[in-house]
Amino acid sequence: MPELPEVETIKRSLEPVCGRRVVEVIEVNPVVVKRRDFSASSLVGCVLKQVARRGKYLVLEFDEDHFMVVHLGMSGRFYRMASSEERAKHTHFIVKLKAGEELRYWDPRRFGGVWLVSKPAELFTALGPEPFTDDFCQEYLQERFHGRKAAIKSLLLDQSVVAGIGNIYADEILFAAGIHPARPAGSLSAEELERLCKVTGEVLGRGIDCRGTTFRDYRDGNNERGGFQDFLTVYSREGEPCTVCGQQICRIKLGGRSSHYCPCCQK
DNA sequence: AGCTCACCCTGGACGC
């Protein structure tokens, strides 16, 4: 389940291929391309200038205002691989680069997608601030959450509130903040919001340091597993003891998503 | 406007 730390890790692991020229593009499954301002073949001859991230989106910038935006949904991978390596089932889109290497978009569940656009910012107009910027602060959350009755967990998952948080890190962030996931967002005090902002950066930062969380599908840009799954405090730990107080971790459904929390540490 | 929920999709786990 690629969230901000996973996409950031992929971004960093793709930096070595910046500067390489595209020699061929193969649309194995054109259905995954959600929008095309230009044909895939017009990428041929372009140089990959840089790789960026916005929320959970990976943004590949080629020259001549050609951008390839990738979202990995919940089961997607985007990685570099030698062209000689066998192509796995569910490989939907391939960008072949000079020197025998290629970028492969693989996604068995196809919840993700690819956008070939000239102005990527148009895709991101509804996205909230990045959690590592000054815009993401206690005052901002106070304004956004004022009067809101929805569960804080649901709003942390809302990409228009803050970009990049998914189900795993939302649970981990709320545990670190000592806040119960079902609390109405509008009921959080200024102190709690301050703490929420602080631990959001810390938890996501640790996720990046561990190169992401791999349960099943996630791999980085080198097709390697992450390490944060070994440090999870609540997610996927239903019935196991809390790492702080020893109480059993509980699981409830909020907004259709599993939410894990410690009934003793989170109020 | 805010909130909840169904839907898309596939592979894996589980029960019979």
Next chain:
DNA sequence: TGCGTCCAGGGTGAGC
């Protein structure tokens, strides 16, 4: 062994 059913969830959109 094999079949059927359920579950995971990011984003979107329908409906209340």
